[in-house]
Amino acid sequence: MSLTLYNSLTRQKEPFEPLEAGRVKIYCCGVTVYDFCHLGHARSYIVWDTVRRYLMWRGYRVTYVQNFTDIDDKIIRRSQADNIPWEQITETYIQAYLDDMRRLNIQDADRYPHATQVIPQIVQFIEQLIAKGYAYEANGDVYYAVERFPSYGKLSGRKLDQMEAGASGRVGDGETKKRHPLDFALWKSAKPGEPSWDSPWGKGRPGWHIECSVMVKEELGDSIDIHMGGQDLTFPHHENEIAQSEAALAAPLSRYWLHNGFVNISGEKMSKSLGNFTTIRQMLDAGIEPMVLRLFVLQAQYRKPIDFTDGAIASAQNSWSTLKDGLLFGHRHGKTLGWVDAAEADFGDPAAMRIEADSSAASQFQSAMDDDFNTSAALAVLFELAKDLQKERNRLVHDGETQTDANTLRQQWQTLTVLAQVLGLEASPDQDATATLSDEVIEAKIQERKAAKQSKSFAEADRIRDELKALGIILIDKPGGVTEWRRE
Numbered sequence: 001m002s003l004t005l006y007n008s009l010t011r012q013k014e015p016f017e018p019l020e021a022g023r024v025k026i027y028c029c030g031v032t033v034y035d036f037c038h039l040g041h042a043r044s045y046i047v048w049d050t051v052r053r054y055l056m057w058r059g060y061r062v063t064y065v066q067n068f069t070d071i072d073d074k075i076i077r078r079s080q081a082d083n084i085p086w087e088q089i090t091e092t093y094i095q096a097y098l099d100d101m102r103r104l105n106i107q108d109a110d111r112y113p114h115a116t117q118v119i120p121q122i123v124q125f126i127e128q129l130i131a132k133g134y135a136y137e138a139n140g141d142v143y144y145a146v147e148r149f150p151s152y153g154k155l156s157g158r159k160l161d162q163m164e165a166g167a168s169g170r171v172g173d174g175e176t177k178k179r180h181p182l183d184f185a186l187w188k189s190a191k192p193g194e195p196s197w198d199s200p201w202g203k204g205r206p207g208w209h210i211e212c213s214v215m216v217k218e219e220l221g222d223s224i225d226i227h228m229g230g231q232d233l234t235f236p237h238h239e240n241e242i243a244q245s246e247a248a249l250a251a252p253l254s255r256y257w258l259h260n261g262f263v264n265i266s267g268e269k270m271s272k273s274l275g276n277f278t279t280i281r282q283m284l285d286a287g288i289e290p291m292v293l294r295l296f297v298l299q300a301q302y303r304k305p306i307d308f309t310d311g312a313i314a315s316a317q318n319s320w321s322t323l324k325d326g327l328l329f330g331h332r333h334g335k336t337l338g339w340v341d342a343a344e345a346d347f348g349d350p351a352a353m354r355i356e357a358d359s360s361a362a363s364q365f366q367s368a369m370d371d372d373f374n375t376s377a378a379l380a381v382l383f384e385l386a387k388d389l390q391k392e393r394n395r396l397v398h399d400g401e402t403q404t405d406a407n408t409l410r411q412q413w414q415t416l417t418v419l420a421q422v423l424g425l426e427a428s429p430d431q432d433a434t435a436t437l438s439d440e441v442i443e444a445k446i447q448e449r450k451a452a453k454q455s456k457s458f459a460e461a462d463r464i465r466d467e468l469k470a471l472g473i474i475l476i477d478k479p480g481g482v483t484e485w486r487r488e
């Protein structure tokens with residue numbers, strides 16, 4: 001069985017064959033750092049984190065590079081508006097990015113190059129494009145000449161003449177020095193007071209697209225396996241990266257191009273510029289668990305749009321309670337079931353991960369993920385496992401025994417834990433207040449409450465119920481004086 005993925009470049013699903021067997025070189029376009037990240041950014045980076053984790057689980061050695069765009073018009077505007085040096089703006093939001101993403105259990109990139117760290121290499125790259133006839137200087141700016149690159153438009157499927165008809169015809173009107181309306185800036189001359197670097201064309205700063213071409217080359221070489229980003233980056237950003245890199249280096253920039261769909265609000269892209277966004281930290285600080293956001297994202301296939309609504313978050317919350325219950329099963333009941341070392345089980349080790357690869361759940365999970373990272377189908381496999389464990393937990397709590405034997409249950413729980421981890425879904429037993437109460441203690445409290453009720457000490461009975469509730473144990477009184485319970 002092989003991994004297939006949808007390649008935006010060829011507009012079809014293709015088997016995944018890396019340039020070098022067993023190794024995968026990935027470049028992901030990072031954020032422009034001038035504000036906090038919103039749920040749309042969360043989607044993009046959760047999805048790519050999951051792809052990376054999955055490739056690693058499949059046994060590939062993955063190198064994952066993601067940039068920070070730390071010089072840009074929006075950063076300059078923000079710095080001027082807030083009267084704060086631009087370097088301070090970028091530093092603040094890089095740190096905020098890292099904090100937010102770590103809270104979402106997104107693994108750090110292997111390297112995070114910054115655009116401003118590669119200015120000399122950018123200048124050199126532009127000189128090379130000029131020397132080869134793909135770029136021209138005009139009064140301190142440098143533009144890429146799209147007409148010189150015959151396959152311009154191959155990624156987005158656009159034809160230059162059609163695009164030209166749609167583009168604003170401002171060439172030669174004095175506002176621009178471009179030769180063709182679609183020519184784009186590689187180097188922008190600095191206006192007074194703007195941050196700038198020396199170059200053969202005078203003081204200025206790089207355009208957005210050239211940064212990525214240069215950082216890919218510097219970090220990963222002329223050709224990589226996977227280049228990824230949000231769907232809006234297909235054109236012009238990635239189209240322009242291809243034009244720059246392939247013209248300068250005469251090699252395909254990336255074998256596979258992956259693009260994630262948007263998080264929308266009322267049918268519109270959630271976006272900083274439109275102002276219709278909710279930041280990741282607003283949501284997490286309001287008490288939404290990070291894993292709920294991960295589930296919200298992963299419940300959809302990564303290329304499809306997702307609508308952000310309160311209902312969708314509530315439904316992800318429900319799904320997370322089921323999954324969390326399953327993930328904590330071993331920590332809560334392992335001892336009762338006689339799993340001596342349940343609490344110490346370490347699944348961080350990839351070898352431990354492979355153990356489960358033979359189970360039927362693991363192979364269903366793999367088929368789902370092999371099909372262009374179908375996380376919604378992969379999650380269905382996890383929910384099956386979690387629901388089975390929930391049933392067994394109810395049997396254990398109410399009948400004192402499980403139907404399935406302890407060993408099989410342990411294996412199911414391990415499989416669930418390992419596969420969930422591939423999707424970055426983890427439940428921490430340390431934060432599980434209810435785990436500190438063993439089933440026996442809970443049963444004993446219930447008996448105490450029953451006795452209190454029988455002796456008409458209703459206040460005491462209520463106190464016991466509230467005490468348990470505070471610890472996340474919900475009591476359900478059934479007819480005939482029977483009290484069942486569940487953990488929240």
Ligand SMILES: Nc1ncnc2c1ncn2[C@@H]1O[C@H](COP(=O)(O)OP(=O)(O)OP(=O)(O)O)[C@@H](O)[C@H]1O
Nearest residue numbers: 031032040041044229230261262263270271272273
């Ligand atoms: N609503 C969204 N849904 C999914 N991905 C998104 C969304 N908004 C931004 N992204 C992706 O996040 C990554 C980083 O985005 P970037 O910093 O360039 O922000 P942006 O697209 O300018 O954001 P905004 O549109 O909010 O100003 C890009 O790959 C982009 O496509």
Ligand SMILES: [Zn+2]
Nearest residue numbers: 029030212237
């Ligand atoms: Zn980029």
